[in-house]
Amino acid sequence: MRETLVLTNSLFLEHDPGSDHVESPERLRSILKGLEAADISGVRRVEDFAPAGFEDLVRVHTREHVDRIAATAGSPFEILDPDTRTSARSYDAALLAAGAVVSGVDELLAGRARNVFALVRPPGHHAEAGRAMGFCLFNNVAMGAAHARAAGCGRVMVVDFDLHHGNGTQHAFYEDDTVLYFSTHQYPHYPGTGAAGETGRGAGEGYTVNVPLGGGQGDAAYEAIFRSVLVPVARAFRPDIILVSAGYDICYQDPLGGMAVTPDGFRGIVRVLKGLAAELCEGRLLLSLEGGYSLEGLRDGVVATVAELAAADDPAVEPCPLPPELEGLADILRSWWDI
Ligand SMILES: [Zn+2]
Numbered sequence: 001m002r003e004t005l006v007l008t009n010s011l012f013l014e015h016d017p018g019s020d021h022v023e024s025p026e027r028l029r030s031i032l033k034g035l036e037a038a039d040i041s042g043v044r045r046v047e048d049f050a051p052a053g054f055e056d057l058v059r060v061h062t063r064e065h066v067d068r069i070a071a072t073a074g075s076p077f078e079i080l081d082p083d084t085r086t087s088a089r090s091y092d093a094a095l096l097a098a099g100a101v102v103s104g105v106d107e108l109l110a111g112r113a114r115n116v117f118a119l120v121r122p123p124g125h126h127a128e129a130g131r132a133m134g135f136c137l138f139n140n141v142a143m144g145a146a147h148a149r150a151a152g153c154g155r156v157m158v159v160d161f162d163l164h165h166g167n168g169t170q171h172a173f174y175e176d177d178t179v180l181y182f183s184t185h186q187y188p189h190y191p192g193t194g195a196a197g198e199t200g201r202g203a204g205e206g207y208t209v210n211v212p213l214g215g216g217q218g219d220a221a222y223e224a225i226f227r228s229v230l231v232p233v234a235r236a237f238r239p240d241i242i243l244v245s246a247g248y249d250i251c252y253q254d255p256l257g258g259m260a261v262t263p264d265g266f267r268g269i270v271r272v273l274k275g276l277a278a279e280l281c282e283g284r285l286l287l288s289l290e291g292g293y294s295l296e297g298l299r300d301g302v303v304a305t306v307a308e309l310a311a312a313d314d315p316a317v318e319p320c321p322l323p324p325e326l327e328g329l330a331d332i333l334r335s336w337w338d339i
Contacts, residue, residue: 001114003044004310005107006035007100008119010047015093015122017085018077022256022293023135028121031289034299035306042114042310052098052143059146060139060172062130069094069137080132094122094137101144101243101288108241108284109151115274115309117246118288119302125166125245125290126191134164134191141245141288142172145179148241154178157239159230160185161222161269162247162290163257165194165210169245175204180237182230183245184222186258187212196329199336206336209233211329215258219265222250224323226272231319232339234276241284242277248292248301256293263304270308271315278314285309 013025035043057066072078073091080086097120104116124141126134145156158173160166160183170193173179177200185194200208211225234242248266250259261269270287277285287305292298322330333339 001042002112003042003114004306005104005113005116006043006045006119006306007049007104007116008032008045008047009096011089011093011096012121014087014089016087017135021085023121023123026295027292027298028119030295030299031119031302034303038303038307040307040310043306049103050099051092051095052102052138056098056102056143056147057138059150060129060142065130069132083134084132084136086137090122090137097122097124098138098140098143101140101286102147104286105144105148105151105241105243108286109148109153115277115283116286117306117309118286120289123290124288125160125162125169126164127168128171136168139168139172141243142169144243144286144288145173148243149178153240155180155237155239157182157234157237157242158245159242159273160245160247161250162245163249163254163259164190164247164291166245167191167193170194170198170208173204174200174208175202177203177207180207180209180233180239182209182233184211184213184225186215196332199332211326216260218252218260219262219268221323222261222265223268223272224320225326226269227318227320228322228326229329229333231272231276231317233333233337234280236337236339238280240281241286242273242281244273244285244287245290246287246305247290248298251292251294251297251301253294253297254292263300266301266304267308270305272317274309275315275317279317283314
């Protein structure tokens with residue numbers, strides 16, 4: 001039977017943005033300990049995969065940006081923006097983080113994995129074509145989506161449930177109707193993008209779906225949003241693969257966020273994603289770690305996620321009516337998706 005792959009590597013512990021930084025190597029250590037203790041059956045840890053190559057990088061980033069990050073290699077401490085810093089091995093870690101997503105996509109397309117969790121750092125969804133920001137150096141999921149397209153997928157759906165809007169990923173595919181970007185995020189909040197009216201441009205109009213949220217949303221609210229908005233959009237779009245920016249800063253303990261999701265809530269989100277993947281694209285589903293800054297909340301959220309990915313059933317998903325707090329999205333969904 002095909003397994004759930006967890007792609008990770010000790011090099012991800014060597015990206016060190018400084019002892020006072022919330023995006024710390026301890027995050028990954030906490031998750032690894034949690035996964036070891038949980039000992040979930042049907043899960044295989046994979047540590048041997050290639051870093052992203054130059055071709056992967058320049059599908060999403062400018063040559064100048066790649067050179068700028070490469071130039072930090074070997075330097076003990078560089079400050080790229082107020083939130084984003086590097087250590088001597090950050091460039092190598094960032095290449096391998098993107099490589100985990102690209103390799104995971106290949107495993108799914110070859111039918112060698114049930115589904116994939118890329119347990120990586122640094123995170124990626126804020127990284128723009130020409131700029132590191134928000135703890136992100138290269139955009140891991142955007143590179144995975146671009147790689148999936150180059151490998152023959154006609155349509156790629158990216159789902160981003162991190163607390164923060166994935167500005168980098170949205171911008172990478174803003175004029176593209178082959179990569180649909182769907183994001184739930186606290187708004188207004190860092191990085192400032194992600195209004196409901198940001199729906200794409202040119203050929204890409206309608207293929208960006210933003211669900212800005214005021215804060216305080218918990219398990220039931222997230223499941224209702226996924227079932228009422230994501231399920232009908234995904235059925236209309238019919239992706240060949242689903243990639244997910246999995247951010248655990250929506251958990252109730254998170255110091256940076258105002259959401260209230262519990263481990264059960266993460267299981268609920270993953271059940272919808274897994275059900276959609278089974279229904280639409282032969283189960284091809286990859287999640288990649290983004291944020292999450294409570295060591296306990298992050299650990300418990302990822303363990304719940306991996307347990308659900310490895311669970312034997314593929315749950316059927318049912319859409320539900322739009323919750324009253326999302327009334328503002330109704331016109332947008334009707335005009336682009338006839339929902
Ligand atoms: Zn975040």
